[in-house]
Amino acid sequence: xxxxxxxxxxxxAAMTAGLLAGCGDTGNDSQxxxxxxxxxxxxxxxxxxxASGEEAPAGEEPYQVRMIIALPAASPSxxxxxxxxxxxxxxxxxxxxxxxxxxxxxxxxxxEQIQLELSSKSKLxxxxxxxxxxxSWVNAGYVADMGPLLEEHxxxxxxxxxxxxxATAPSLNGYVYGVPVHKEISQQASVFFRTDIxxxxxxxxxGIKTIEDVDALYEKVAALEPGMWMIAPDNLGMPELTxxxxxxxxxxxxxxxxxxxxxxxxxxxxxxxKKWCTYIHxxxxxxxxxxxxxxDTESYYSYIKxxxxxxxxxxxxxxxxxxxxxxxxxxxxxxxxxxTEPLATTATSAVFCYSIGSGSEDPxxxxxxxxxxxxxxxxxxxxxxGIEGEDYVVNGEGLLDFPExxxxxxxxxxxxxxxxxxxxxxxxPWSTDGADIYQKIxxxxxxxIISKTMGFTFDPSPVQDQISAVSNVRxxxxxxxxxxxxxxEEYIPLLLQEMEDAGSGEVIAEMQxxxxxxxxxx
Numbered sequence: 001x002x003x004x005x006x007x008x009x010x011x012x013a014a015m016t017a018g019l020l021a022g023c024g025d026t027g028n029d030s031q032x033x034x035x036x037x038x039x040x041x042x043x044x045x046x047x048x049x050x051a052s053g054e055e056a057p058a059g060e061e062p063y064q065v066r067m068i069i070a071l072p073a074a075s076p077s078x079x080x081x082x083x084x085x086x087x088x089x090x091x092x093x094x095x096x097x098x099x100x101x102x103x104x105x106x107x108x109x110x111x112e113q114i115q116l117e118l119s120s121k122s123k124l125x126x127x128x129x130x131x132x133x134x135x136s137w138v139n140a141g142y143v144a145d146m147g148p149l150l151e152e153h154x155x156x157x158x159x160x161x162x163x164x165x166x167a168t169a170p171s172l173n174g175y176v177y178g179v180p181v182h183k184e185i186s187q188q189a190s191v192f193f194r195t196d197i198x199x200x201x202x203x204x205x206x207g208i209k210t211i212e213d214v215d216a217l218y219e220k221v222a223a224l225e226p227g228m229w230m231i232a233p234d235n236l237g238m239p240e241l242t243x244x245x246x247x248x249x250x251x252x253x254x255x256x257x258x259x260x261x262x263x264x265x266x267x268x269x270x271x272x273x274k275k276w277c278t279y280i281h282x283x284x285x286x287x288x289x290x291x292x293x294x295x296d297t298e299s300y301y302s303y304i305k306x307x308x309x310x311x312x313x314x315x316x317x318x319x320x321x322x323x324x325x326x327x328x329x330x331x332x333x334x335x336x337x338x339x340t341e342p343l344a345t346t347a348t349s350a351v352f353c354y355s356i357g358s359g360s361e362d363p364x365x366x367x368x369x370x371x372x373x374x375x376x377x378x379x380x381x382x383x384x385x386g387i388e389g390e391d392y393v394v395n396g397e398g399l400l401d402f403p404e405x406x407x408x409x410x411x412x413x414x415x416x417x418x419x420x421x422x423x424x425x426x427x428x429p430w431s432t433d434g435a436d437i438y439q440k441i442x443x444x445x446x447x448x449i450i451s452k453t454m455g456f457t458f459d460p461s462p463v464q465d466q467i468s469a470v471s472n473v474r475x476x477x478x479x480x481x482x483x484x485x486x487x488x489e490e491y492i493p494l495l496l497q498e499m500e501d502a503g504s505g506e507v508i509a510e511m512q513x514x515x516x517x518x519x520x521x522x
Contacts, residue, residue, distance in 0.1 A: 075104040118142035124357035125366035147176040149367040156375035178353030185349035186342035186448040188317030195333040230288035232300035232309035239313040248458040258451035277488035284484030293483035305330035319440040386413035466503030
């Protein structure tokens, strides 16, 4: 979706400025739901709602937890947030003897405010964090170490992930600076074909497994649909046609075969990169790619929507991918084919997290509140959907829907953004998603290959100058290569030589040193 591209652009720009280290893609953008429907509606609670709270000492004044949540778009009005917060605070007072002081901010305002909040050490207990900021925030002393807090007061949080490695993936040298939001944790190279073209010509794509198979299909479709582009390429990135774990979040250095290996390489000096560039250049030369793709600012989804292009590649293969991508393409029906198995890395599993600020007046209470929110169906329904009977109703199947005559634009409160809330997996399902949607995502996560360096975060500070210089070289060649505009036989050697001159070897050596030290400690 377009949001994901905006996030990717933001992270790339910030990392080259030396602010960030380690990033990945964002999760699904569908309405939130849950794998079971037994505990639906605000009037019903999960077992966790009854078990997570810890009794406060008698007579102790309620602690107010200050929390900031980021949203991709406009947030509800302050009055609507206060209305829902009133109900939520009734719950947290009963369970924890705490209340929430909650702000919900759009990204544009959030990213500026959060830096000011952290740098001034303001009283900020819990906040949505971009994990790529983690290393710089740890080094600056902006965030609390959540490791000990999780062990003592966050067992429900820890138990909600597929593994301890995923739960504590946002960490630097053992300092846990956040816990990931609950969404799909993997990337999976996939290609999306327009279903109408496949059906029109009776084409079966069930046997497509490799880029060579895709190339053969393009040959057929190009002959049947003259003038149509076979692929709408993304000039922001290329699909990962083989399992790899990018180190440092720059999509420049990678561990190839991360299920088994831990050696850091320059990705641009690997066979998978050369293979992609060779095929996309062939398609470009054949006229199967937009000739201005390298500089095109138009969303590649628009070319699917308009009928100009037949397919596009993506790294999203989770159970909601087809619905998500069809929405991105204006409702055009798509057929998804996977080219790799799902792979979970630090970057893919933890792009958005929840952290505790170092300015918190009581990190223990902040952790208890986060533990409660991440395990309470009633609390998460309030945060995501609002108040039962006002913002949603429970239908006969136990799923949630809008009150009669209402929709997302006319109810007072409806975030519908569980992928950036603490734990959408405990929300009650929304009617359009189906009762088993979260079980599907959890099953998908459980099936993923886990990188051997899951939980490793690179600290770029020792080689920041070299990283900046290499990034400048990368930006000079990258778009033209990955969209097929230039001959890889000529331009990849130029790229590699200039990267080496800029200090690429020193960056790789420092990355390898940190990876080896991290592995030795484990």
